[in-house]
Amino acid sequence: MKVTVLQENLSRGVNIVSRAVSPRSTLPVLGNILMATDDGRLRLSATNLEMGITCWIAARIEGEGSTTVPARTLSDLVNTLPVDNVQLNLDARTQNLNVRCGTTNADIKCIDAQDFPPMPSIDLDGAVQLNVAEFKEMIQQVTFAASTDEARPVLMGVLLTVDKDNVTMAAADGFRLSVRKATLATHTQRPFNLIIPARALNELARVATEGEEPVYMAVPKGRNQVIFRYKDVEVTSQLIDGSFPDYQQIIPRSFKSRTLVSTAALVKACKQAEIFAREGMNVARLDIRQAKGEMQPSEVEISAVSEETGKNETIVEATVDGTGLLIAFNVKFLREALEVIRTPNVVLETSAPNAPGVVKPVGDDSFLHVIMPMHV
Amino acid sequence: MTIRVLSPDVASQISAGEVIERPASVVKELVENALDAGARSISITIQDAGKRLIEVADDGSGIPAEELELSVTRHATSKLVEAHELFQITSLGFRGEALASIASVSRLSLTSRVEQGKTAARLKVDGGKTGKVESTGAPRGTVVNVQDLFYNVPARLKFLKSDSTERRVIDSLVTRYALAYPNVRIKFSVDSTVTLQTTGDGDRRSILSALYGAESATQMLDVLAEETSMKLYGFISPLSLTRSNRRDIAFFVNGRWIQDIPLSTALVQAYHTLLMVGRYPLASLFLEIAPEQVDVNVHPAKAEIRFREPDKVFSFVQRAARRALLAYSPVPQVSQPNWGQTWSQTDPGWILAHPEDHPLDRAPQVPNSYPAASPSGVQVTGSNLAQSEFAQIPLLRLIGQVGATYLVAEGPDGLYLIDQHAAHERILFEKIIDQHASSKVASQVLLAPVVLDLSGSQASLLQENLEVLGQLGFVIEEFGPASFQIRAVPVIFNSSNASAAIRAVVEDFEEDETPLKSEIELRLAGRVCKGMAVKAGQVLSIEEQKNLLSNLEACRSPRTCPHGRPTMIHLSVDLLEKQFGRRGPR
Ligand SMILES: Nc1ncnc2c1ncn2[C@@H]1O[C@H](COP(=O)(O)OP(=O)(O)OP(=O)(O)O)[C@@H](O)[C@H]1O
Ligand SMILES: [Mg+2]
Numbered sequence: 024m025k026v027t028v029l030q031e032n033l034s035r036g037v038n039i040v041s042r043a044v045s046p047r048s049t050l051p052v053l054g055n056i057l058m059a060t061d062d063g064r065l066r067l068s069a070t071n072l073e074m075g076i077t078c079w080i081a082a083r084i085e086g087e088g089s090t091t092v093p094a095r096t097l098s099d100l101v102n103t104l105p106v107d108n109v110q111l112n113l114d115a116r117t118q119n120l121n122v123r124c125g126t127t128n129a130d131i132k133c134i135d136a137q138d139f140p141p142m143p144s145i146d147l148d149g150a151v152q153l154n155v156a157e158f159k160e161m162i163q164q165v166t167f168a169a170s171t172d173e174a175r176p177v178l179m180g181v182l183l184t185v186d187k188d189n190v191t192m193a194a195a196d197g198f199r200l201s202v203r204k205a206t207l208a209t210h211t212q213r214p215f216n217l218i219i220p221a222r223a224l225n226e227l228a229r230v231a232t233e234g235e236e237p238v239y240m241a242v243p244k245g246r247n248q249v250i251f252r253y254k255d256v257e258v259t260s261q262l263i264d265g266s267f268p269d270y271q272q273i274i275p276r277s278f279k280s281r282t283l284v285s286t287a288a289l290v291k292a293c294k295q296a297e298i299f300a301r302e303g304m305n306v307a308r309l310d311i312r313q314a315k316g317e318m319q320p321s322e323v324e325i326s327a328v329s330e331e332t333g334k335n336e337t338i339v340e341a342t343v344d345g346t347g348l349l350i351a352f353n354v355k356f357l358r359e360a361l362e363v364i365r366t367p368n369v370v371l372e373t374s375a376p377n378a379p380g381v382v383k384p385v386g387d388d389s390f391l392h393v394i395m396p397m398h399v
Numbered sequence: 400m401t402i403r404v405l406s407p408d409v410a411s412q413i414s415a416g417e418v419i420e421r422p423a424s425v426v427k428e429l430v431e432n433a434l435d436a437g438a439r440s441i442s443i444t445i446q447d448a449g450k451r452l453i454e455v456a457d458d459g460s461g462i463p464a465e466e467l468e469l470s471v472t473r474h475a476t477s478k479l480v481e482a483h484e485l486f487q488i489t490s491l492g493f494r495g496e497a498l499a500s501i502a503s504v505s506r507l508s509l510t511s512r513v514e515q516g517k518t519a520a521r522l523k524v525d526g527g528k529t530g531k532v533e534s535t536g537a538p539r540g541t542v543v544n545v546q547d548l549f550y551n552v553p554a555r556l557k558f559l560k561s562d563s564t565e566r567r568v569i570d571s572l573v574t575r576y577a578l579a580y581p582n583v584r585i586k587f588s589v590d591s592t593v594t595l596q597t598t599g600d601g602d603r604r605s606i607l608s609a610l611y612g613a614e615s616a617t618q619m620l621d622v623l624a625e626e627t628s629m630k631l632y633g634f635i636s637p638l639s640l641t642r643s644n645r646r647d648i649a650f651f652v653n654g655r656w657i658q659d660i661p662l663s664t665a666l667v668q669a670y671h672t673l674l675m676v677g678r679y680p681l682a683s684l685f686l687e688i689a690p691e692q693v694d695v696n697v698h699p700a701k702a703e704i705r706f707r708e709p710d711k712v713f714s715f716v717q718r719a720a721r722r723a724l725l726a727y728s729p730v731p732q733v734s735q736p737n738w739g740q741t742w743s744q745t746d747p748g749w750i751l752a753h754p755e756d757h758p759l760d761r762a763p764q765v766p767n768s769y770p771a772a773s774p775s776g777v778q779v780t781g782s783n784l785a786q787s788e789f790a791q792i793p794l795l796r797l798i799g800q801v802g803a804t805y806l807v808a809e810g811p812d813g814l815y816l817i818d819q820h821a822a823h824e825r826i827l828f829e830k831i832i833d834q835h836a837s838s839k840v841a842s843q844v845l846l847a848p849v850v851l852d853l854s855g856s857q858a859s860l861l862q863e864n865l866e867v868l869g870q871l872g873f874v875i876e877e878f879g880p881a882s883f884q885i886r887a888v889p890v891i892f893n894s895s896n897a898s899a900a901i902r903a904v905v906e907d908f909e910e911d912e913t914p915l916k917s918e919i920e921l922r923l924a925g926r927v928c929k930g931m932a933v934k935a936g937q938v939l940s941i942e943e944q945k946n947l948l949s950n951l952e953a954c955r956s957p958r959t960c961p962h963g964r965p966t967m968i969h970l971s972v973d974l975l976e977k978q979f980g981r982r983g984p985r
Contacts, residue, residue: 173937174896197845197888197897273846304834304841304890353843353890377844395844398874398887 024058024088024113026065030104030124032080036067037098039078039230039256044094045071052091052138058111058120059089059136064255065111068142069094074223075142075259076230088113089136092120096131143243145250145257149212150241151185155231155253157205158238161192162228164203164363164390169221170196180218180263182270185211193270194221199356200270200393201363208237217242217249218267223260230256274393275379278372280345282311282323283385286361286369292325292337293358299335300327300354306397307354311373313347327354350376351397357382360392402462402469402477405495409482410474418500418699421559422449422548423568425505427656427700428497429543430576433457434654435478435490436541439599440584443573447590448562450548458540461513464520467532470509471524473499485696491655493696498543503527504555505548511541526551570594572656574610578603578683579651607634611647611681615640622684624719628692629712631719633684635666638673638724640681641963643922647681652693654685658702662686665713669720678963682720688712792957792967795948797941804935806944813971819939819947821960823932824925826950828961830891831871831924842872842887849885849898850878857881857905864908867920868901871927875901892931900930925961 037056045053048071057068065082068075090113101109104124112121118133162181170178175197184191188207193200231238231253239252251258296307310324321343326336350373361369366384373380382392419425426443433441436459446452462470469475476495479485485493501507502524512519519537523530549555559565566589577585577597584599595609608616619634633651648663649656663682670680692712694705706712795808795815806817834840853861858881861868865875872889888897904926933939939947951957951966960966976982 172896174899195846197847198843200846268847306841306890351841379844379846393846395846397890398842398844398872399839 024060024090024111024115025084025086026060026111027083027085027108028065028080028111030101030106030109032082033065033109034098034101034104036065036078036080037094037101040067040069040076041094041098042226042229043069043071043074043076046095052134053140054094055091055134055139056094056097057089057091057136057139057142060084060087068139070140070142070259072140073220073261074226075257076226077142077144077257077259079255088115090115090118090120090133091136091139092131092133100127100129100131143246143248143250143259145239145241145252146243147239147241147252150239150252151190151211152208152237152239153190153205154208155234155236155238159228159231160365161190161203161205162224165192165194165201166221166224167194167359167363168196168199168201168392169194172196176263177218177265177267179222180220180267181224182216182218182267184214184216186214187211193267195268195270195273198353198395199360200273201360202270202274202391202393204389215242216267218263218265219249219260220263223258227251227253227258230258273379274391275372275374275381277374278345278381279374280311280343280348280372282344282371282373283342283368284323284339284371286364286367286384288339289323289325289369290358290361292323292339293354293361295335295337296325296327297354297358298327299329299332302329302332304397305353305355306351306399307357308349308351308399309371311341311343311348311350311371313343325354348373348376350380351399352380352394353397356394360394364390400477402466402475402495403480404469404472405474405476405479409479409485412482412485412696418496419504419548420555420700421568422453422565423572424700425449425453425501425545425548426455426569427572428492428501429453429455429545430573431491431655432497432543433459433541434576434580434583435492436460438540438583440586442586442588444588445566445569445590448559448565449569450556450559450562450565451546453545453548454542456540456542458538461516461519461539461541462509462511463513464511464516464532464534467509467511467520467522468529471498471502471507471522471529475499486694487690488695489653489690491701494701501545502529504552505550506546508544508546509541510535510537510544512537512539514539571610574606575649575651575656575683578606578610579654579656579685581606603634607683610683615681619681620723622719622723624715624722626715628689629715630687631684631716634682635669635684635720635723636681638670639964641674641678642681643678643925643962645679648679649683651683651685652704653687653690655695655701655704657704659704661709661713662716665716666720669717669724673724674963684716684720686712686716792952794952797945797948800939800944802936803938806939806948808948810969813969813973813975816968816970817948817951818935818960818964818966819937819944820932820935821964821966822947822951822957824928824960824962825954825957825966826947827891827928827932828924829954829956831889831928832921834889834891835871835920835924840870840872841890842874843890843892844874844887845885845897848876851875851883851885851898851901853881853883853902853905858883860908861901861905864904864919864923867923868904870920871924873897873901889927896930900927903927903930921961928961 040056048054053071059066061079063084064079066077066079068077100122104127107125110123118135120131120133122129122131165181169181178196182193188210189204190207191202191204193202236254241250243250247262249260249262293307300307307325307327312322314321320340323339323341324336325339328334360382364384366387368385370383370385371380377396377398380394380396382394384390426449430441430443433455436457438457438459440458442456444452444454474495476493478490479493503526507524508521510519510521518534520532521535522532573587574595577595581601581603582599585595585597586593587595597606607619611619618637618640620637622635623632645663648666650659650662666682667679692707695701697703697705793810793812795810798807798809800806804819806819808815808817861883868875873885874887876884876886878884885897885901904923907926958966
């Protein structure tokens with residue numbers, strides 16, 4: 024293999040795929056980045072067997088070939104090279120990769136590419152197309168609610184459902200549920216659903232920088248995998264087996280009290296409460312109060328108490344429909360849900376101190392978040 | 400000696416009463432008879448937890464055909480004639496009651512052949528009605544076959560615990576006897592699977608793992624002490640291995656398993672101040688004492704005895720245990736003599752590069768009298784041993800995680816290795832107990848209730864403890880006959896595995912037959928925390944590791960988990976310097 028690439032391109036590619044490298048794996052080759060000539064470009068891939076990332080970069084190819092390069096060594100070296108042409112020259116017999124750039128001349132010991140697990144490639148026919156900005160937002164709005172507890176692997180994933188021109192993402196740990204819907208530009212033939220590890224989606228959101236091109240999503244037949252393609256990057260992930268809980272049942276159909284507040288004001292109040300609540304058990308009390316008289320505003324008082332730190336109360340102006348209520352939430356959960364809401368106003372629907380609360384952006388039906396209260 | 404009916408005068412002096420309470424009592428009597436008959440090999444078979452069948456076959460002396468009928472007669476024994484012999488008993492049996500009692504509540508068949516006998520003889524007794532003696536073929540020895548126990552006393556049947564509990568009781572009885580008689584080959588089959596088979600080669604250590612599980616068995620410490628007219632040997636647990644009850648403390652006095660509260664108290668006192676409150680050691684101890692020093696005729700089931708000089712015996716037991724304890728198990732600090740031993744056992748990779756060159760490895764691994772002879776910088780005496788175990792820990796700086804199981808941290812006085820699971824257990828435990836104590840329990844409602852299906856007896860156990868669980872922050876509701884719904888969990892548990900934790904609680908209660916009321920809460924909390932704590936093998940983020948450390952620092956008893964195991968090992972700067980040869984021993 025003999026190729027010439029631009030340092031910036033190589034550096035960007037190596038940094039993108041490095042996220043999938045598993046340095047502590049018992050398989051040494053998984054600590055390496057696959058480097059292969061591929062149809063006039065240089066392909067870089069890394070995988071930890073659960074998730075793989077591939078990135079293609081422009082290259083001048085003088086000789087075809089492939090190898091796997093230790094990821095740390097490669098990225099540390101490439102990041103210090105001058106912005107110039109980098110010549111990569113592999114001695115296939117010794118698996119020695121010679122790297123030349125400016126006055127730098129380095130030899131890296133590599134492992135044969137044959138040892139590298141095969142990476143599936145995407146078939147763009149029949150792939151679902153998603154708007155990149157919207158898709159990134161969907162990911163941000165649900166993955167934070169996924170569980171990190173290995174006891175229930177299904178909940179470490181995000182349920183992605185595609186039906187006709189609707190796509191829905193849902194994630195839940197034992198205590199909260201986030202659901203976000205969107206519309207597809209094209210109709211899908213057959214409905215399907217997948218459970219994708221939240222981690223893989225977060226990686227995808229990282230590499231998918233803003234742009235006009237769509238994100239492609241495909242599910243190769245017979246493999247328990249999903250592949251995403253955005254521009255010159257592909258992210259492959261194993262799917263999580265199992266059945267996702269029927270979350271529709273969890274979403275309350277009615278409410279007794281509907282509280283409309285400024286999103287920013289409520290986020291701020293939550294952050295202040297969290298300063299005190301985090302010492303204890305993250306409990307914040309929301310006292311939803313109806314207007315006392317004609318000219319009085321209704322309001323929500325958010326309060327937290329800590330044995331050590333002290334206590335805090337913040338009043339946020341609100342429009343309260345229905346009855347007043349005193350309810351406690353894990354303030355971190357509440358804050359995290361509010362922070363992914365883009366609209367200036369938000370409503371909180373509640374029914375009883377021990378019944379779930381629902382958080383919805385005002386004027387936007389695409390997102391909803393269910394949060395379970397605390398008993399104090 | 401032939402079997403004779405005791406004179407009414409002698410018989411009346413024998414402590415009698417309910418001899419057969421449960422299947423395990425039958426097994427105990429039959430095994431003791433076999434041992435009294437000098438058996439070298441005993442085979443015990445049970446079916447349906449002993450309710451359908453208990454059979455004990457031995458190769459002992461046998462019963463002559465003409466004495467078979469007498470053997471199932473009340474107050475007929477070959478082991479005693481005169482009343483004064485009652486104070487000199489060397490056999491396990493002496494009342495002549497066991498076989499008669501068993502025969503009256505079961506279908507019993509007795510097959511036996513003595514050395515000189517041409518054939519064997521068989522006698523069947525059905526609910527106390529004795530049949531005819533028939534001759535039959537059988538090897539030397541005795542086979543007692545007991546079927547349908549309590550078939551004619553249904554009230555008794557009702558009082559039996561679940562099959563698994565009855566089986567467990569028999570199993571631990573047989574295993575304990577196997578341990579007490581390592582020279583007898585003992586085979587135990589449960590529903591046609593052999594669950595225990597000893598070789599009879601006299602090696603007790605190999606039997607220990609059947610009793611405690613392989614992991615705990617290797618940790619058990621040897622006890623051996625002798626004094627005029629008394630000898631104590633056996634095994635006790637190190638400080639790191641404890642239980643929440645005394646059930647694993649067993650004493651044999653002159654080959655007889657006895658349940659003697661003062662004796663086990665003497666042992667527990669040997670651990671005094673070394674164990675957390677509510678924690679008890681494990682022990683299998685064998686006391687040999689002149690027969691005239693004990694009165695075995697005080698309890699109908701022979702489970703209790705009376706010592707002629709109890710104080711002398713107790714203090715002997717206590718001293719012997721304390722000595723073994725101090726010799727083998729200093730605090731969780733890695734002390735020098737312990738160092739080479741500990742690491743070389745766990746992982747050869749930790750052995751120093753040239754152990755033979757190292758002066759420390761030539762030091763005796765187990766000093767005779769630990770505190771005085773300790774050559775290490777870590778001076779540990781009996782009393783500050785206890786203190787250091789409960790003392791606060793210094794501020795720690797996280798270094799990282801090892802093997803997804805331990806955290807490594809640096810303190811002002813050296814290196815700390817922390818067991819993440821044990822540490823997390825401790826943290827959760829203190830939080831849940833504190834919240835409970837200040838009645839500021841907060842629970843987090845679950846998104847979807849978790850359904851828990853239990854067996855009937857488990858369900859009633861859970862039922863009984865719902866209130867305490869509620870006080871700890873669980874909201875559990877009944878949901879069908881043996882089904883429950885967990886609706887909320889204590890806030891400190893951010894794990895979604897509530898059902899596993901509750902199930903573990905129930906199983907724990909099932910194990911224990913008489914949990915003390917005052918201990919229930921702590922037990923429950925401890926058990927729940929164990930189920931909810933991070934497991935060994937779980938990779939933690941740097942953030943999680945730091946949290947764990949700072950939470951542990953805030954604990955009142957950060958050095959042990961609620962079950963008494965150490966949460967951390969400390970390698971002092973001093974020790975490190977010596978180990979690396981930077982400084983010779985002072
Ligand atoms: N396995 C056996 N081998 C030889 N003899 C036996 C065996 N089992 C019972 N015997 C004889 O039967 C007699 C009666 O047994 P049983 O168990 O009823 O009374 P015991 O052992 O004398 O006293 P205890 O009631 O205290 O057990 C014994 O004294 C013994 O002679
Ligand atoms: Mg007997």
